[in-house]
Amino acid sequence: MKDQDLLLVGDTNSRFNAIITAFEDRVYGLCLSLLQNQHDAEDATQDIFTTIYLKLDTYKGEAKLSTWIYRIAVNKCYELLRFKSRKKRFSQLFSISDEVINLSADPAFYHPGVQLESQEQSDLLFRALAQIPAQQRLVYTLHKVEGYEYAFIMETTGFSRSKIESLIFRAKQSLKDYLMKNYSTDDF
Amino acid sequence: MHKKELDDLIDNGITLKSIQVSSNLAQSLRRIPVTTQTSTVLSRPVLLAIAATFLALLSVNIYVTRSVETVKSSLESYLDFNTMHL
Numbered sequence: 001m002k003d004q005d006l007l008l009v010g011d012t013n014s015r016f017n018a019i020i021t022a023f024e025d026r027v028y029g030l031c032l033s034l035l036q037n038q039h040d041a042e043d044a045t046q047d048i049f050t051t052i053y054l055k056l057d058t059y060k061g062e063a064k065l066s067t068w069i070y071r072i073a074v075n076k077c078y079e080l081l082r083f084k085s086r087k088k089r090f091s092q093l094f095s096i097s098d099e100v101i102n103l104s105a106d107p108a109f110y111h112p113g114v115q116l117e118s119q120e121q122s123d124l125l126f127r128a129l130a131q132i133p134a135q136q137r138l139v140y141t142l143h144k145v146e147g148y149e150y151a152f153i154m155e156t157t158g159f160s161r162s163k164i165e166s167l168i169f170r171a172k173q174s175l176k177d178y179l180m181k182n183y184s185t186d187d188f
Numbered sequence: 189m190h191k192k193e194l195d196d197l198i199d200n201g202i203t204l205k206s207i208q209v210s211s212n213l214a215q216s217l218r219r220i221p222v223t224t225q226t227s228t229v230l231s232r233p234v235l236l237a238i239a240a241t242f243l244a245l246l247s248v249n250i251y252v253t254r255s256v257e258t259v260k261s262s263l264e265s266y267l268d269f270n271t272m273h274l
Contacts, residue, residue, distance in 0.1 A: 013221045020218060024213075024217055025206060025207060025209055026206075028209045029204065042213050045213060045217070046213070046217065046220075049217050050224060053224055112207045113204035113205050114204060115203065115204075115205060121193075121202060124197065125202055144202070145201050145202055145204065146204070147201075147203065147204075176194070179189075179194045179197075179198070180194065183189050183194065184190070184191055
């Protein structure tokens with residue numbers, strides 16, 4: 001069944017149920033990759049589908065249904081990432097001790113989609129992603145973890161192609177700095 | 189981990205296999221139409237009731253304040269009148 005066909009069947013509730021069945025796993029997976037916390041991802045998924053339900057009758061089909069849904073999901077996750085990084089900055093600013101409180105990632109985070117053979121690399125990458133700015137994290141995760149093409153990222157985030165390229169370049173630099181500093185066994 | 193391995197990891201990212209939502213989350217997503225409609229239906233009468241109560245209390249307050257002032261001024265006039273004629 002094509003995405004758009006989901007909107008042709010029955011009343012609002014049955015269309016919404018069809019959308020849940022088609023998109024719940026993918027939206028939850030996206031939230032989990034971006035937020036790196038199971039509870040946050042579940043709450044975000046719940047919020048995203050509530051928004052979809054409330055806006056379903058206003059969707060006129062200008063964009064593909066999947067693009068429309070992912071746009072809502074990406075905006076929600078980005079909003080949460082920005083909120084978390086503000087909270088982190090605030091806690092660092094007012095921290096009495098020098099210890100940095102990391103609010104943006106669950107230290108015991110485990111992504112169930114990670115393949116067993118790449119577990120170690122995935123852990124490192126997720127740990128490093130938790131340290132970089134929200135926009136870089138968002139775009140890098142969409143492209144290099146979730147595997148979306150630039151065109152799709154442009155549609156869902158509203159960023160231009162050059163901005164996405166620049167954010168990915170800067171994300172790679174930030175990740176490299178963090179990983180080389182903390183996990184490289186080579187001497188410089 | 190060696191520099192080359194880290195570079196490869198950053199350049200290539202990782203590949204995730206598809207995952208499934210938990211049964212709890214799946215159930216709560218399917219309850220969204222019910223919970224959203226209930227909250228919308230409930231919130232309107234509740235808001236109206238709150239507004240009506242507020243207006244009623246405000247009217248009572250104004251009425252009581254005015255009544256007290258009227259009684260007070262009547263008493264003052266009565267006392268002034270009696271004091272003058274004592």
